[in-house]
Amino acid sequence: MRVLSVASEMVPLIKTGGLADVAGALPSALAPFDVEMRTLLPGYPAVIDALEDVEVVHAWTSWFGPARLLTGRHGTLDLFVLDAPDRYARPGNPYVDANGRDWPDNAERFAALAATAAAIGRGLAPAFVPDAVHAHDWQTALVPAYLRFGASGRRPATVLTIHNLAFQGRFGADVVARIGLPSEAFTPDALEYYGDVGYLKAGLLLADAITTVSPTYAREILTPEEGMGLDAILRHRSDALVGIVNGVDTTVWNPSTDAHLVATYDADRLDARVANKRAVEARFGLAASDDPLVCMITRLTTQKGIDLVLDALDDILAMGVRLVVLGTGDRVFEDALGAAQARHADRLGVLVTYDERLSHLMQGGCDAILIPSRFEPCGLTQLYGLRYGCVPIVARTGGLADTIIDANDAAMKAGVATGFQFAAGSGAALRLAMQRAVDAYRHREAWRAVQRAGMAAQVDWSTSAAAFAALYRRLVPEATATGR
Numbered sequence: 325m326r327v328l329s330v331a332s333e334m335v336p337l338i339k340t341g342g343l344a345d346v347a348g349a350l351p352s353a354l355a356p357f358d359v360e361m362r363t364l365l366p367g368y369p370a371v372i373d374a375l376e377d378v379e380v381v382h383a384w385t386s387w388f389g390p391a392r393l394l395t396g397r398h399g400t401l402d403l404f405v406l407d408a409p410d411r412y413a414r415p416g417n418p419y420v421d422a423n424g425r426d427w428p429d430n431a432e433r434f435a436a437l438a439a440t441a442a443a444i445g446r447g448l449a450p451a452f453v454p455d456a457v458h459a460h461d462w463q464t465a466l467v468p469a470y471l472r473f474g475a476s477g478r479r480p481a482t483v484l485t486i487h488n489l490a491f492q493g494r495f496g497a498d499v500v501a502r503i504g505l506p507s508e509a510f511t512p513d514a515l516e517y518y519g520d521v522g523y524l525k526a527g528l529l530l531a532d533a534i535t536t537v538s539p540t541y542a543r544e545i546l547t548p549e550e551g552m553g554l555d556a557i558l559r560h561r562s563d564a565l566v567g568i569v570n571g572v573d574t575t576v577w578n579p580s581t582d583a584h585l586v587a588t589y590d591a592d593r594l595d596a597r598v599a600n601k602r603a604v605e606a607r608f609g610l611a612a613s614d615d616p617l618v619c620m621i622t623r624l625t626t627q628k629g630i631d632l633v634l635d636a637l638d639d640i641l642a643m644g645v646r647l648v649v650l651g652t653g654d655r656v657f658e659d660a661l662g663a664a665q666a667r668h669a670d671r672l673g674v675l676v677t678y679d680e681r682l683s684h685l686m687q688g689g690c691d692a693i694l695i696p697s698r699f700e701p702c703g704l705t706q707l708y709g710l711r712y713g714c715v716p717i718v719a720r721t722g723g724l725a726d727t728i729i730d731a732n733d734a735a736m737k738a739g740v741a742t743g744f745q746f747a748a749g750s751g752a753a754l755r756l757a758m759q760r761a762v763d764a765y766r767h768r769e770a771w772r773a774v775q776r777a778g779m780a781a782q783v784d785w786s787t788s789a790a791a792f793a794a795l796y797r798r799l800v801p802e803a804t805a806t807g808r
């Protein structure tokens with residue numbers, strides 16, 4: 325079984341969020357299930373620079389400019405790269421310029437990626453003709469549209485994974501003429517979406533199967549409240565929709581080997597975490613203390629509930645908590661955190677930057693991680709928290725609801741509690757959960773039990789990779805039958 329995964333970001337080459345972690349982990353997670361996965365990425369400078377054993381598969385002049393399809397490797401990852409310099413040879417972020425504005429040709433940039441994936445699906449690279457193409461989010465959601473409206477002939481199965489329904493790839497109708505799709509594609513049963521073009525919308529209608537990143541989010545997005553305007557389409561396709569929770573790469577995220585930690589440890593050596601705590605305090609300019617140290621590692625947006633934390637900040641810090649925030653995002657929240665830090669210099673640490681290494685150290689040294697999202701398709705930082713004994717305090721929504729067992733009395737007695745949950749979007753509930761966590765922290769053995777239960781929770785890819793492999797095989801029964 326051969327599967328082409330196509331994504332706009334991938335660890336360790338380029339990352340802005342959880343999609344990159346997932347795209348990076350899937351190929352090795354699927355290998356034990358006899359799924360050979362290659363990944364198509366845009367030829368951003370960081371990707372081109374990292375590519376080894378490069379071969380040119382194809383070259384063309386097309387609507388997205390002069391371009392070459394490259395194959396190569398990075399470490400164990402087998403890659404295709406769309407080297408289209410007019411579209412991707414730009415510094416910085418994949419989606420926005422230095423001022424945070426979307427690149428003006430994002431419609432073309434990501435349509436080009438999807439069109440290329442469809443071409444590989446049809447057999448452009450004879451050495452790797454996939455049985456299925458697995459697209460991720462709006463950036464690659466047009467793959468089934470290019471297969472439907474392109475040349476007839478070979479057609480692989482298509483899977484579309486929704487990592488976040490909030491980002492939909494909506495553009496003006498004039499885009500159709502510029503992305504190599506015929507005008508017949510501009511109808512309500514394909515591209516057209518309230519007079520515009522909807523990339524994700526088209527993918528949701530045309531993909532053979534749709535997955536999203538947790539069972540709870542798969543149910544939530546069928547409702548008008550959480551469906552972001554696409555709930556009717558998702559209800560229409562609900563037979564094709566399944567929630568498969570993300571795993572984490574347990575070789576990269578392993579507290580007993582993590583080179584980003586000052587001190588490595590395991591569930592039997594939790595006292596060693598204190599050296600990491602001291603290092604985190606130093607990085608954030610806080611004094612050494614045994615008071616609970618709570619972290620956030622997050623995009624600073626209303627989705628992530630940072631505004632709820634800012635509103636509740638005085639109360640939270642008065643509980644004896646210190647909070648360290650690593651994040652980037654909306655300017656208004658970056659500024660508000662800076663102002664709050666000036667008021668609470670001894671209890672609040674803020675670093676407005678993106679720092680992968682520091683994020684590991686924080687998981688390995690902080691006592692808890694706060695994730696107050698208004699909605700959260702899966703969430704990865706709570707899974708890293710589980711693995712690192714950094715107890716998650718989470719809003720009860722999406723994947724956070726599916727992966728954390730609240731430390732209520734019954735769960736504590738049964739020894740299965742792994743964190744603290746509270747009603748999403750409620751500042752009062754957030755305060756209460758923080759108070760419960762602080763109280764539990766003061767009872768050392770109870771706290772250790774929650775840490776250990778979390779560290780024993782299964783967060784690797786094994787179950788979810790099996791679910792993906794089974795899904796591919798259901799869509800491509802002939803590949804299974806011929807043992808391809």
Ligand code: ADP
Binds near residue numbers: 705
């Ligand atoms: P989302 O993809 O919605 O941003 P996830 O929880 O699924 O949220 O994934 C976020 C990923 O990005 C995690 O791996 C997290 O550790 C990482 N991350 C977020 N912000 C930062 C930051 N400022 N520095 C380092 N890593 C970050």
